[in-house]
Amino acid sequence: MSNTKVNPDLQRERDKCTFNVTELINLIDGGVQKTEERKKQEDMVLSEGIHIEDVPSEYLSHKEKYELAVKKACLLFKVIRKMQEEDNAGMENYRAVLGGKLGSAILQDGSPLTLHYVMFIPTLMGQASVEQQVHWIGRAFDLNIIGTYAQTELGHGTFIRGLETTATYDPSTKEFVLHSPTLTAYKWWPGGLAHTANYCIVMAQLYTKGQCHGIHPFIVQLRDEETHMPLKGIKIGEIGVKLGMNGTNNGFLGFDHVRIPREHMLMKNSKVLEDGTYVNSPSSKLAYGTMMFVRVVLVTDMCNYMAKAVTIAMRYSAVRRQSQPKPNEPEPQILDYLTQQHKLLIGVASVHAFRLNADWLWNMYNNVTAELDAGDLERLPELHALSCCLKAVSTADAAECVERCRLACGGHGYMLASNLPSTYGLTTAACTYEGENTVLLLQTARYLVKAWQQAAGGNALTPTVSYIATVNSGRRLPPWENTIEGIIKGFQRVAAGKIGLCVSNIEKRQNTGLSYEDAWNMTSVQLASASEAHCRAILLYTYYTETEKIVNTVSPALRQVLLQLVDLYVVYWALQRLGDLLRFTSISEKDIDELQRWYEDLLTKLRPNAVGLVDAFDIRDEILRSALGAYDGRVYERLMEAALRSPLNAEPVNSSFHKYLKPFMQGKL
Ligand SMILES: CCCCCCCCCCCCCCCCCCCCCC(=O)SCCNC(=O)CCNC(=O)[C@H](O)C(C)(C)COP(=O)(O)OP(=O)(O)OC[C@H]1O[C@@H](n2cnc3c(N)ncnc32)[C@H](O)[C@@H]1OP(=O)(O)O
Numbered sequence: 199m200s201n202t203k204v205n206p207d208l209q210r211e212r213d214k215c216t217f218n219v220t221e222l223i224n225l226i227d228g229g230v231q232k233t234e235e236r237k238k239q240e241d242m243v244l245s246e247g248i249h250i251e252d253v254p255s256e257y258l259s260h261k262e263k264y265e266l267a268v269k270k271a272c273l274l275f276k277v278i279r280k281m282q283e284e285d286n287a288g289m290e291n292y293r294a295v296l297g298g299k300l301g302s303a304i305l306q307d308g309s310p311l312t313l314h315y316v317m318f319i320p321t322l323m324g325q326a327s328v329e330q331q332v333h334w335i336g337r338a339f340d341l342n343i344i345g346t347y348a349q350t351e352l353g354h355g356t357f358i359r360g361l362e363t364t365a366t367y368d369p370s371t372k373e374f375v376l377h378s379p380t381l382t383a384y385k386w387w388p389g390g391l392a393h394t395a396n397y398c399i400v401m402a403q404l405y406t407k408g409q410c411h412g413i414h415p416f417i418v419q420l421r422d423e424e425t426h427m428p429l430k431g432i433k434i435g436e437i438g439v440k441l442g443m444n445g446t447n448n449g450f451l452g453f454d455h456v457r458i459p460r461e462h463m464l465m466k467n468s469k470v471l472e473d474g475t476y477v478n479s480p481s482s483k484l485a486y487g488t489m490m491f492v493r494v495v496l497v498t499d500m501c502n503y504m505a506k507a508v509t510i511a512m513r514y515s516a517v518r519r520q521s522q523p524k525p526n527e528p529e530p531q532i533l534d535y536l537t538q539q540h541k542l543l544i545g546v547a548s549v550h551a552f553r554l555n556a557d558w559l560w561n562m563y564n565n566v567t568a569e570l571d572a573g574d575l576e577r578l579p580e581l582h583a584l585s586c587c588l589k590a591v592s593t594a595d596a597a598e599c600v601e602r603c604r605l606a607c608g609g610h611g612y613m614l615a616s617n618l619p620s621t622y623g624l625t626t627a628a629c630t631y632e633g634e635n636t637v638l639l640l641q642t643a644r645y646l647v648k649a650w651q652q653a654a655g656g657n658a659l660t661p662t663v664s665y666i667a668t669v670n671s672g673r674r675l676p677p678w679e680n681t682i683e684g685i686i687k688g689f690q691r692v693a694a695g696k697i698g699l700c701v702s703n704i705e706k707r708q709n710t711g712l713s714y715e716d717a718w719n720m721t722s723v724q725l726a727s728a729s730e731a732h733c734r735a736i737l738l739y740t741y742y743t744e745t746e747k748i749v750n751t752v753s754p755a756l757r758q759v760l761l762q763l764v765d766l767y768v769v770y771w772a773l774q775r776l777g778d779l780l781r782f783t784s785i786s787e788k789d790i791d792e793l794q795r796w797y798e799d800l801l802t803k804l805r806p807n808a809v810g811l812v813d814a815f816d817i818r819d820e821i822l823r824s825a826l827g828a829y830d831g832r833v834y835e836r837l838m839e840a841a842l843r844s845p846l847n848a849e850p851v852n853s854s855f856h857k858y859l860k861p862f863m864q865g866k867l
């Protein structure tokens with residue numbers, strides 16, 4: 199990064215940073231070599247000119263936006279292909295680019311090829327038999343075929359057992375017949391489905407020998423490989439403009455008795471034999487594996503959006519001066535207002551908290567997947583429960599963080615040139631896709647209720663819920679400790695207390711004659727809240743313990759800042775959840791006063807490092823794409839440059855003046 203022509207306020211911030219920014223960059227990347235590799239990847243991608251736009255994409259029509267998104271996606275994946283040829287690192291290159299800072303930023307409004315990599319190929323890897331993988335995966339990796347994942351229908355997204363698309367086996371021809379019996383059976387939403395993919399994984403109700411066996415994955419050709427025309431019986435199109443992600447080409451798809459060979463059912467887990475005999479999977483939930491994979495990787499993705507938003511807002515807040523609290527003194531940088539620090543520093547801490555939790559979850563995912571492959575399904579429920587709540591809370595927190603950053607930039611944050619609105623569009627979408635957040639919290643709640651019952655029966659619990667038994671062991675509330683460990687224990691007590699209340703409320707309602715399902719529904723506001731509380735306890739604990747592991751490997755200056763961020767995160771959440779702490783722990787008014795002072799003190803301590811901390815996210819200007827957040831802080835110049843690129847500014851008088859305004863003003867219209 200060059201220091202030339204940097205806004206002096208921003209430069210002063212960098213000069214007073216107490217730690218070595220490069221050291222933190224390396225730590226976040228996972229080592230000096232990883233930083234070099236990332237930078238090399240970024241150079242490779244940016245040298246293709248993917249980020250250069252003749253007309254800013256926000257001024258394009260819907261159709262032009264799609265065409266640009268296809269171009270960008272092809273250029274990006276061309277580079278990944280090149281990386282593959284060089285190092286043959288396989289999935290790691292895709293993870294680094296798609297799951298890193300680059301992908302979400304360069305493909306600014308989403309990409310029509312994302313689903314190919316994030317769901318189509320992973321489904322082939324996770325659900326296809328070895329022979330099927332040999333047949334399909336090479337073609338898919340080479341982009342010889344382009345696929346997507348079509349599960350959601352017009353009538354059902356959440357309740358996938360209720361999907362209506364049918365795949366009926368015909369033993370006479372050894373084919374499945376795919377059919378959409380109703381309008382609501384139409385597939386609706388899949389990214390890239392409309393005009394990009396020529397193949398697709400279809401989740402459909404499997405019928406054989408007159409019996410339905412639930413939803414299963416099938417690979418279906420949609421378009422001719424040469425002409426790209428939809429095949430016979432395939433009704434396909436685009437679903438229209440959305441709040442954001444307008445480059446993703448989401449589509450609809452209906453089948454009119456479309457025949458596919460038997461071998462196109464993905465048969466790693468369950469099978470249909472030639473005569474139509476159905477062979478069961480070890481667990482019907484294995485068919486949900488791709489969703490679990492995406493929920494896990496989304497947690498990392500959310501860190502990228504938060505890092506981007508908070509970098510923009512922090513740098514802008516160092517440059518922006520507003521108001522005059524002390525007479526005869528210059529207007530302060532808005533970053534000097536404690537309320538501004540409160541809005542932004544928690545964003546920095548959240549990136550670190552979620553990053554460490556995401557890595558921890560990713561490791562667990564890999565371990566459990568290896569166990570599943572070896573036939574051991576024991577840890578599947580725990581992984582499902584964790585991936586559901588971490589997906590829900592990370593996406594909700596990220597969307598909230600991006601919106602908070604936008605508001606923290608005042609009017610200029612509302613400009614698309616800030617890049618905050620489109621970042622919000624991308625982030626908030628994740629609260630819905632891959633499992634709507636409330637629904638996912640309630641999935642975790644099922645697991646927690648069972649864990650509670652197990653603990654009550656004196657059974658051992660898996661590590662991530664073992665606190666339920668521990669915090670309930672004593673009769674009296676232990677004294678409150680105003681320390682990080684004390685607060686984390688407090689959060690565990692809150693979670694356990696909420697789960698316990700849910701269990702007892704469900705029981706009480708059942709005792710009044712309600713069915714379990716109705717009692718569950720009546721308790722579901724509390725259940726979702728208990729699930730969130732569990733997730734908060736996990737987040738705090740993992741952030742704290744994982745940071746403790748790394749702080750001894752870094753310089754004392756960085757160590758101090760990393761620990762301050764942990765403190766800030768934990769104390770912030772304690773103050774956010776005072777009601778719960780007052781209800782379930784012995785925290786007192788005096789403790790709360792102390793916490794508040796502790797928090798304010800932490801903001802003040804972190805203030806000198808505010809800009810250094812976001813510089814350490816190391817997001818290049820071409821990736822950040824923000825007039826407010828560029829490294830040099832030339833905010834006003836960039837805003838004016840962006841305004842001048844508006845097509846309306848290409849002519850001094852717009853034709854509507856002559857067509858409408860003038861006749862109207864003269865009373866002639
Ligand atoms: C090339 C290489 C690769 C490179 C990769 C590089 C990666 C780099 C990454 C790049 C960045 C990323 C960018 C992302 C962009 C994304 C774009 C947008 C994508 C958006 C796509 C979508 O949006 S795609 C559709 C998703 N659509 C859902 O997400 C439906 C939710 N709906 C359900 O998921 C079920 O409907 C729901 C509720 C569970 C109930 O399912 P259900 O009714 O069958 O089950 P029940 O509730 O009755 O539960 C019965 C028992 O099953 C248990 N169980 C349930 N699920 C289980 C499971 N999965 N595993 C284990 N166990 C499970 C449960 O815990 C119960 O257990 P128990 O009985 O013991 O309590």
Ligand SMILES: Cc1cc2nc3c(=O)[nH]c(=O)nc-3n(C[C@H](O)[C@H](O)[C@H](O)COP(=O)(O)OP(=O)(O)OC[C@H]3O[C@@H](n4cnc5c(N)ncnc54)[C@H](O)[C@@H]3O)c2cc1C
Pocket residue numbers: 313347348349350353354355356357386387388389443448627630631632633634635636637640
């Ligand atoms: C940008 C985007 C991209 C997408 N991409 C894909 C894709 O590539 N492939 C694909 O197959 N799908 C895709 N989807 C679809 C997505 O997975 C679904 O929209 C999502 O799973 C939510 O389902 P739904 O729309 O049916 O919501 P609904 O389930 O109808 O949710 C509506 C409301 O009902 C509530 N609700 C529903 N069920 C329950 C319950 N059991 N308990 C309590 N409350 C409940 C929800 O909490 C929510 O408040 C995409 C969606 C979006 C927005």
